Amino acid sequence: MRKRPPEAMSVDRAGDVPLDFGDEPPGATMTASLRLIEVLRPRFFDRCPICGDPATTEEHVPPQRLGGTKMTRTCERCNHGFGAFVEADLVDWFDGALTVPTLESDAVRGKRQTSRLLLRWTPNEEFVLFVEGGSDPAVREILAAGDVTLEVSLPDKNRWLLALLKSMYLAVCLKVGIPEGEPADLLRAELLAVRNATRKADVPVSAIAHGLTVLRHWGDPISEESVVLAEVQQETGPLLGVLLAGRVFVSLSSTVGDAVPAPTGRLAHQLQVGVPVKGTVASVRPEPPRQSRRTQPD
Structure with a gap:
C-alpha cells in the first residue's frame, strides 16, 4: 500500500520562526453535526453489484489509497476500470495534490517535470508546495533563477465525484444487498459509463455524482472504520450518508440537476x-515509518 503523504508538518528554520503548514485550505469552513449510526461490515456477492457479471476480484471501499479495506467483490473489469479512470483523481483531491507539474525559467532550456506537488497552507494563509517524490535534476537550477512558470493539472471534479459515487453505492450494497428498481438502475448506468469509457478524457459528466453532498473532515479520522452509516444534521433536516475512511461524508441521496463539467x-x-x-523537520503528521525519508519543502 502506498504511504500516506504528509498532511501537516513543522519545520525548524535556523534564526527564524518555525514554518508550520497543513492540508486544510484557508477561508471559511462549514461545521456540521455528524452522528455515526452503524459500522458496515464486509459483504460478498456472487455477481458484481455494478454490472451483474461474476464477482471475481476483491474491492476496497473506499479505495485503498484513501484508507479503505476489502469490503466486497466486483468483476475484474469494473474494479480495474474505475481504478484506471477516476480513482486517481479522487486520491489527488483527497491528498491536496497538483499533478503533472512542470517548471520553466530562462535559466534552463525547456520545461522540466517533477512528481506530484502537495499543496499545503500556513496559519497566515500562505501556500507551501513540496515535491512528493523525485524531480528532474535541473529543477533546482530553475528555482534558483527566481522567476519561475509553474504549470499543473488539478484533480478532475467530475471524475473524483464518480469515484465517490461508486464507493457510496457499494456501501449501500453492504447494508441492504444489491438494490433493484429505477433509481438503482440509473445510478448503475452512470457507473457503467465510466467502466465502458476508452480513456479518462471520455468519462462522461455524471448528473447524479454532481448532485451528491460531499463533506471533508480535516484532522485525525473521526472513525477508524472503512465505512460507517452516518447522518449529518442540516438546516433542512437530517441527511443520511456514509462516512468513508473516517474523513469523507457522502450523501446517499443526490439532488440531480444540470451537471456542469469541471x-x-x-x-x-x-x-x-x-x-x-x-531547516529540519520537527514534526510530521501522519508520522512516517522509521525507514522512510522525510520530505522537506523547497
Missing part, C-alpha cells in the same frame, strides 16, 4: 522564488 486543461502560475532557507 474546468479542464492546464493551469499556469508565475512564481517568484526567494533565497533557499535550510
Whole structure:
C-alpha cells in the first residue's frame, strides 16, 4: 500500500520562526453535526453489484489509497476500470495534490517535470508546495533563477465525484444487498459509463455524482472504520450518508440537476522564488515509518 503523504508538518528554520503548514485550505469552513449510526461490515456477492457479471476480484471501499479495506467483490473489469479512470483523481483531491507539474525559467532550456506537488497552507494563509517524490535534476537550477512558470493539472471534479459515487453505492450494497428498481438502475448506468469509457478524457459528466453532498473532515479520522452509516444534521433536516475512511461524508441521496463539467486543461502560475532557507523537520503528521525519508519543502 502506498504511504500516506504528509498532511501537516513543522519545520525548524535556523534564526527564524518555525514554518508550520497543513492540508486544510484557508477561508471559511462549514461545521456540521455528524452522528455515526452503524459500522458496515464486509459483504460478498456472487455477481458484481455494478454490472451483474461474476464477482471475481476483491474491492476496497473506499479505495485503498484513501484508507479503505476489502469490503466486497466486483468483476475484474469494473474494479480495474474505475481504478484506471477516476480513482486517481479522487486520491489527488483527497491528498491536496497538483499533478503533472512542470517548471520553466530562462535559466534552463525547456520545461522540466517533477512528481506530484502537495499543496499545503500556513496559519497566515500562505501556500507551501513540496515535491512528493523525485524531480528532474535541473529543477533546482530553475528555482534558483527566481522567476519561475509553474504549470499543473488539478484533480478532475467530475471524475473524483464518480469515484465517490461508486464507493457510496457499494456501501449501500453492504447494508441492504444489491438494490433493484429505477433509481438503482440509473445510478448503475452512470457507473457503467465510466467502466465502458476508452480513456479518462471520455468519462462522461455524471448528473447524479454532481448532485451528491460531499463533506471533508480535516484532522485525525473521526472513525477508524472503512465505512460507517452516518447522518449529518442540516438546516433542512437530517441527511443520511456514509462516512468513508473516517474523513469523507457522502450523501446517499443526490439532488440531480444540470451537471456542469469541471474546468479542464492546464493551469499556469508565475512564481517568484526567494533565497533557499535550510531547516529540519520537527514534526510530521501522519508520522512516517522509521525507514522512510522525510520530505522537506523547497
